[in-house]
Amino acid sequence: MTEGLILISVILFVCILFQRITGKLGIPGLFIFIVIGMLFGSDGIFKIKFDDYDFAYYFSSIALIFIMFYGGVGTKWSKAKPIAAKAIVLSSLGTILTALFVGVFCFLVLKISILESLLIGSLICSTDAASVFSILRSKKMNLKYSTASLIEVESGSNDPFSYMLTTIILTIMNGGSSSFLSILAILLIQVLVGVVFGFIFAFVAKFILSRINSKESGFDLAFIVGIAIMAYALPTLLEGNGYLAVYICGIVIGNSKVSSKKNMFNFFDGVTSIIQMFLFFLLGLLATPSELPNVALLGFLIAIFLTIVARPLAVFISMLFFKAKFRQQIFVAWTGMRGVASIVFAIIAITNPAKIDNDIFHIVFFIVLFSISLQGSLLPLVAKKLDMIDYSDDVMKTFNDYLEEVPVEFLQFSLLNNHEWIGKRICEVIFPPESILVLNSDLQGKIYIRNEDTGILVSEIKKSAGNSIPLALPSGNYKVTMIQENQTLESSAKLKVGRSVSLQTKKFKKVDTTDTRTRGGTFIPKEQPSSQENNDIYKDLPDSESADKFFDLNDDMNDIRNNAMDAIKKLQKK
16 A cells, blocks of 8 residues: 555646646646556556556546536636637537547548447547646737637537447447437436526535535535536436536536635636646656557548547537637647547447447557647647737636636736835825836846936845735835946936836936945935825826726736725625
8 A cells, every 4th residue: 555655646746747847838737647548558667557447437537527527617708708609500500520430430431330430530520628728828829810718618518418429439439329319318308407507506506605614624516526426327327418507507606696706716726726637647658658559640631630630520520510710710720639538438338238349448548649649739839820829918817717717817016115005004095106117027137226316226126037016105206226237227216196107227327336235325315295285186197098007007907906805895884
């Protein structure tokens, strides 16, 4: 047991280390986890023999519950709503068309039996959101035309359709009815039961959490975990689509006002990260690298057809119902990477009693490796070439946890000694600050800020490049001295009420060190305005023109300004 725990720790450390390294190269971390699993496997360095497909199936099924639920919880409906119709058509019609096109190709070109061809198409027709967004997050790359939200919702909702197609084909291969009406009935039952139970469990969770205010640490999280598991299990027991129910349940809960939402995001983010790490490692461990050359040609041909023909054609047909730019369609087609769901469904096929002639698992495994490595590595380049990168916005806004984190980051200022805010209660603070001096990210060195009128040193900062520092200062004239290893630079800033000034390196001039004074000076008291005068100064700040200029420190601050102002006004009333 002890050796096993040590091995688990080593695996975690190795995965984290390589993810940090490869993330800078634009390679999805999930790909690395698979490769590490293969290195630990029977054909790898450590020769760990693992061929328990049943265990892999059960672990993968549980892992997908958390991955699907967190995908739903993280979906920001306000961003997803405008593209919801597109995403649903892509995840349903687009997924079915992709499976059909791949199936026809395998049957006509590769001469595989019709049912097995359709099975291969069903296994690889869904896309993987985790791989795409690991790249978008690491590169901080948002996309134009709400494409990030489109990919997120499509990827999160097409796994259930792939699962339905897989189960239908396996049922037919085991002697079940293959009539159109019976297949349609299975589809309708799976979708209907999944959707209904997804909403039911979501509203039950909202109702209970809103009325039970438990002080027990972790109660809310434990309850949500139970809801997620039940949302999958019960619909599955009733022949419905449990994954669809879990995803819908996650969307509703994630976009509702429930207690401990921030803790819920943090919990599921950590849990799913660890689960994905072990899941991809397990799948890599389950694979036999020596078997991959035997399926390489077949897997390569299917992967090329899927990437160049099937996926783009399915996207173009699905988008005929909407006004979508051509370059957006091309990019969406390219982001159709295969992932963990395809391998998990392949395990389902292997553990099923249906007769399968080809090595389905390793074929799908090869396609996933090919897809993640090729499409994932080239994703930033393709986005740039298609002019799909939106530099004016943050990709994190497409996720539900964005607002939970942003206020702490953007409402953070450095207060100087003797600042009027120090020692005051929040309700006594006049917001926003009188004026802001921003030390831009390119500034580096020892920085001294001196009031030009009084000669007093008001701030002394040791700054490194790469981060901006906003300083809350009273209005007035300031001289800024920046000392670097081989030179001394000076600049000046005139701060006005309700305005911000940004200092960049190009605004500084080189000066003789004998003409500068960094420390010292005599304190000259400045008459402070009365409380009523303060109120008169700030009475016009909240209007749109003044506030917008102030919040130009960061475009994203405009989104949280009103909420912050309302909160402070409520505190002032109290």
